[in-house]
Amino acid sequence: MKKKLIQHTSEHFEKLFHSQPQSIFLSPGRINIIGEHVDYNDGFVMPAAINKYICFAISKNENSECALIAKDLNEAYKFDMKDELKPVEKMWVNYILGVLSQLKDKYGLVQGFNIVFSSTIPMGAGLSSSAALECGIGYAMNTLFDLGLTKENIALIGQKSEHTFVGVNCGIMDQFASxxxxxxxxxxxxxxxxxxxxxxxxxxxxxxxxxxxNVKHTHLTSGYNVRRQEVEAGLKIIQEHFPQVKTFRNCTENMVLELKEKLGDTVFRRCHFVVKEIQRVLDAAAALSQSDFKKLGELMSETHQGLSKEYEVSCEEIDFLVDAVQHEKTVLGSRMMGGGFGGCSINLVEKGTEETLIKTISERYADAFGIELKAYKVKISKGTTLYKDNHAAIQ
Structure with missing residues (x-):
C-alpha cells in the first residue's frame, strides 16, 4: 500500500514536470487510543501515528513560483511566494498556504517549488488528514530549505495554519502525533x-x-462549543467550593459527586466524564506498561459509555457499532474516536479475526441504517519523515 502510494505519486510528478522529484516525504494520519475531549480540559491524550499517509513528491525550482498538485482531487493551484499569501476559496490549498505564510514571515522562505501529493488517509473519518497535510508541508520545507525548525515548531506551525487560514480552532494533538x-x-x-x-x-x-x-452529523462544531461552555461553567462552581482546584486535573471524582445537585444534571455529567477520562488515560498508560491489553480494552469501552451517556457527543450509528461488538469474544474494547457525532469507532481485536468481524458488523449495520460500513486495519507507525532524497533529480 505504501510502496504503491509512493510509486503513483512519483510517476504523476514525472508526468507533469518531466523529471524525477528531488525528495519524497510521508506524513501519517493519527488515532487516539484514549483521552477524548480532555485536551481542552487540562487532561492528557494518548495519540499515535498510523500507517495511512499523505505522500509528497517535491522539487525546488530556480524562481519563486510554486505549483501544488492534489492528485486525488485532480486539482492544481499555482502562486508566487513573493506575493502576499492569504486564504483562497479552495479549502485544501489553505492548509498549505497557512504553513507557507508563517515560514515566509518568520524564516524568509521565498524560493519556489513543485509538489504533487496523494493520500491513503480516508477523508472525513477523523484520522486527521488535515494535520498530515500541514505537517508534511512544514517538514518538507524545513528539510529542503534548511530552515532549522524543531519537530515542535512544525507541529505548532501546522496548528496555527488551521486556526488562521482554515478557521478551525483545533488543539495540538493531531499535529503533534503526526x-x-x-x-x-x-x-x-x-x-x-x-x-x-x-x-x-x-x-x-x-x-x-x-x-x-460513513456519517458525519452537522452538530460537531456547535456541540463542541456548547460542551466547552458547560465544563467551564462546571469548573467555576467546583472552584468556588474547592478553591485548591486549579484545573480538572486536580479535581477528584468525589468533589464532583459532592456537588451533583449544585452543578445540575447536565453540567454534572459533563464534569464527571472529564474527571473520569483524565484518570482513564493514566490507567491506560499503566496498563500498556504491563502489556495488560484486557484492561486497556475495558478502559476504552468505559470511555465510550462516558462519551455517549455523559458527554453526549456520540450518535446512533456509532453507538450501534460499539454495542454490536460488545459481546464478541474476539473484541477487548471499543469506543467512538474523535470529536463525535459520526466518524470511526476504534476497536482492539484479536489478530486474524478482523475479516469475520467486519463481515458480520457490515451486514448488521447495512440492515439497520442502509449505510455501507468501511473498515481500516491500522498499525502504529513513525511520524512525518523524509522517505527518499534523490539528488540526481535536481536540475
Missing part, C-alpha cells in the same frame, strides 16, 4: 506544556481495527 509518532509507540501528551512520554504499544496478538460509520 510529527512525533514512533513505530509501535503511543504518546502520552500533555496538551498544555507539550511534555510527553512514549509507551510501548506492541499489541502482540491483538490489532487495531477502525470501523468507519
Amino acid at each position: 510529527v512525533f509518532g514512533k513505530k509501535n509507540k503511543v504518546i502520552k501528551l500533555d496538551c498544555n506544556t507539550l511534555e510527553h512520554e512514549y509507551y510501548k504499544a506492541d499489541f502482540k496478538k491483538y490489532s487495531l481495527l477502525l470501523l468507519d460509520s
Whole structure:
C-alpha cells in the first residue's frame, strides 16, 4: 500500500514536470487510543501515528513560483511566494498556504517549488488528514530549505495554519502525533506544556481495527462549543467550593459527586466524564506498561459509555457499532474516536479475526441504517519523515 502510494505519486510528478522529484516525504494520519475531549480540559491524550499517509513528491525550482498538485482531487493551484499569501476559496490549498505564510514571515522562505501529493488517509473519518497535510508541508520545507525548525515548531506551525487560514480552532494533538509518532509507540501528551512520554504499544496478538460509520452529523462544531461552555461553567462552581482546584486535573471524582445537585444534571455529567477520562488515560498508560491489553480494552469501552451517556457527543450509528461488538469474544474494547457525532469507532481485536468481524458488523449495520460500513486495519507507525532524497533529480 505504501510502496504503491509512493510509486503513483512519483510517476504523476514525472508526468507533469518531466523529471524525477528531488525528495519524497510521508506524513501519517493519527488515532487516539484514549483521552477524548480532555485536551481542552487540562487532561492528557494518548495519540499515535498510523500507517495511512499523505505522500509528497517535491522539487525546488530556480524562481519563486510554486505549483501544488492534489492528485486525488485532480486539482492544481499555482502562486508566487513573493506575493502576499492569504486564504483562497479552495479549502485544501489553505492548509498549505497557512504553513507557507508563517515560514515566509518568520524564516524568509521565498524560493519556489513543485509538489504533487496523494493520500491513503480516508477523508472525513477523523484520522486527521488535515494535520498530515500541514505537517508534511512544514517538514518538507524545513528539510529542503534548511530552515532549522524543531519537530515542535512544525507541529505548532501546522496548528496555527488551521486556526488562521482554515478557521478551525483545533488543539495540538493531531499535529503533534503526526510529527512525533514512533513505530509501535503511543504518546502520552500533555496538551498544555507539550511534555510527553512514549509507551510501548506492541499489541502482540491483538490489532487495531477502525470501523468507519460513513456519517458525519452537522452538530460537531456547535456541540463542541456548547460542551466547552458547560465544563467551564462546571469548573467555576467546583472552584468556588474547592478553591485548591486549579484545573480538572486536580479535581477528584468525589468533589464532583459532592456537588451533583449544585452543578445540575447536565453540567454534572459533563464534569464527571472529564474527571473520569483524565484518570482513564493514566490507567491506560499503566496498563500498556504491563502489556495488560484486557484492561486497556475495558478502559476504552468505559470511555465510550462516558462519551455517549455523559458527554453526549456520540450518535446512533456509532453507538450501534460499539454495542454490536460488545459481546464478541474476539473484541477487548471499543469506543467512538474523535470529536463525535459520526466518524470511526476504534476497536482492539484479536489478530486474524478482523475479516469475520467486519463481515458480520457490515451486514448488521447495512440492515439497520442502509449505510455501507468501511473498515481500516491500522498499525502504529513513525511520524512525518523524509522517505527518499534523490539528488540526481535536481536540475
